[in-house]
Amino acid sequence: MLFQFISQKQLIRSIAKSGVVALVALGLAAPVTAADNAQTIRVGVPDLPPGQGNPYSALGTPSIYTWAAVFDALTLVDAKGVAQPALAVSWKNTTPKTWRFTLRDGVSFSNGEKLTPEAVLTGFNYIKSGKAGRSPIVRELGGVASAAASGPNTVDFVTKRPDPIFPNRIAALKVVAPKHWAAKGPKGYAAEPVGTGSYKIVSWTANKIKLVAFEGSWRAPKAGQLEIIELPERSARVQALMSGQVDIVAGLSTDNIPSLESAGQRADVRAAPQVMALALPVVRKDKKTKKLVKIDTPFSDVRVRQALNYAVDKEGIAKGVLAGFAKAAGQGATPAAFGYNPSVKPYPYDPAKAKQLLAAAGHPNGLSFTAEVVTGAFPGDSEIYQKMAQDMSKAGIKVTLQKITFPEWLGKYLGRKPWDGQAFALSWNSAPYVDSIRPIGLYSCFNPFTFTCDDKVKGLIIKANSEFDRNKRREILHQIHVANSENPPAVFLIEQIDVFGLSKRLKAFNQINRWVTYHEMTVN
Structure with missing residues (x-):
């Protein structure tokens, strides 16, 4: 089967590092010609990438806000979950387990190197070598057996089993x-770092990355400079936008919208490709055997996990905390993700039912636990967790919220440090490929860093991962969402939204699954 698409404008990726780095020696400070050198777009973000400029160190936010300016992949998944051409212009199955990608002609990196099969294989070989350690991308490509150049402009990936969404x-x-x-x-x-994207880095300080247009990029930008500034506090990002210090800010909340609009600025509110949840761990990886072992926790009883879902007024969070811009979640996927099951509804708010289930599970007086949460990155996240804890208290559940930073969260999730609490904040993120199987597989028996393992779901994942018929595959994913509702691995809270603040002088803003199209933007 052959997949051929019309080339479209792509999005931009950027980088991260520590300390000040001069990149003139790499040829990254070439003068801007076609782009308007007088234009500088400034972006305020909650954090710079914790893995610096290594694009294999992380996925998703906060890194994606920066990497969208510098790096590219072979494909880019659009808002409908369809893979579109990026560094590859077409792809096809040559065998049930082999995908052949044809590379885009004439693409250069910002240091002058050319896009070749060797370039594609460099990152892949690093990921498969074991040297990438606990990078989440190792798991993303865990189903690939091998890769090799099949021609001067083609690369073949051989998967361990037929993979319909490779x-x-x-x-x-x-x-x-x-x-x-x-x-x-x-x-x-x-x-x-060096990439094929629209911008190249010229300096990096503790809280700011300065980039200039890469005129040789296959998706050259319109503005001459780009600055990405770390502003951890949401209030600081809002103030920076209101005072004209930045043109774009990420990670705002709905309660920021009125003040922005009254000041003549704009807000861009869109459904995000992920669900905010609270993970309820029941398994962990044993350091000696490397196998998953059960944890001695009240969460091991499904009735406790069901009770926690009944104990939270998710509709109240969506309508109250997020002013109706978001929706309550009942599964680990959003409607945009392939395989989302519209028949699976959120647990209704029923504290009495929660108490009954807890009593039946041996907790007539309720229970207490600590939840580690990251705040300040997503709309209303702090208020959402506070409302969650307040709701649970009405069902006899005492939750102590322990705030941690995202780098701390990532280190604990990847097993570098132990969790201090019994539960932790977790996003069921279907990006970058906008498919339910991404978070389902990530939080399953197949991931050594998982917190949950359901044998029924495990079997369905195996079936879904080898089913090329879209309708049949969709039905399998529907079954998984039903299973995860009946035997919940987490408290599914809300379908997340993204709120960007935009200055009135910014033109042509767009973002696809948080992949910001910096190259299309200009400022007055």
Whole structure:
């Protein structure tokens, strides 16, 4: 089967590092010609990428806000969950387990290297070598057996079993300049990153990345400069936008919208490709055996996990905290994700039912636990967790919220440090390939860092991952969502939204699954 699409404008990726880095030696400070050098777009974000400029160190936010300016993958998944051309212009199955990608002609990296099969294989080989450690991308490409150049402009990926959505999965693999990677290694590349994207980095300080237009990019930008500024506090991001210090701010909340609009600024509110949830761990990886073992926790009883879902007024959160812009969640996917099951509804708010279930599970006086949460990154997240805890208290459940930073959360999730609490904040994120199987597979028996393992879901995942018939595959995913509702691995809270603040001088803003199209934007 052959997949051929019309080329479209792509999005931009950017990088992250620590300390100040001068990149003139890499050819990254070439003068801007076609782009308007007088235009500088400034972006305020909650955090710069914790993995610096290594595109294999993380997925999703906050890194995506920066990497959208510098890096590209073979494909880019659009808002409808369809893989579109990026560094690859077409792809096809040559065998049930082999996907062949044809590379885009004439693409260069910002240091002058050319896009070749070797460039694509450089990142893949690093991921498969074991040197990437606990990077989440290792898991994303865990189903690939091998990859090799099949021609001067083609790359073949051989999967362990037939994979119907591999063109979507490969969107997670950003392509690096092979010679520069070989010379610098992962740590050196993180400090001096090179990409095919619209902008290239010229300096990096503790809280600011400065980039200039890469005129040789296959998706050259319209503005001459881009600055990405770390502003951890939401109030600081709002003030920066209101005072004209930045043109775009990410990670705002709905309660910021009235003040922005009254000041003549704008808000861009869109459904995000993820569900906010509270993970209820029942298994962990044993350090000696490397196998999943059960945890001694009240959450091991399904009735307790059901009770926690009944104990939260999710509709109240969506309508109250998020002013009706969001919807209550009943499963680990949003309507945009392939396989979302519209028949699976959120648990209704029923504290009496929650108490009954807790009593039946041996907790007539309720229970207490600590939940580790990250705040300040998503709309209303702090208020959502507070409302969740307040609701649970009415059912006899005492929740102590322990706030941690995203880098701390990531380190604990990847097993580098132990969790202090018994539950933790978790997003069921279908990006980058906008398919239910992404979070379902990530939080399953197949992931060594998982917190849950359901044998029924495990079997359905195996079936879904090898089913090429879209209708049959959709039905399998529907069954998984039913199973995860009946035997909930988490408290599903709300379908997340993204609120960006935009200055009135900014033109042509767009973002697809948080992939900001910086290259299309201009400022007056």
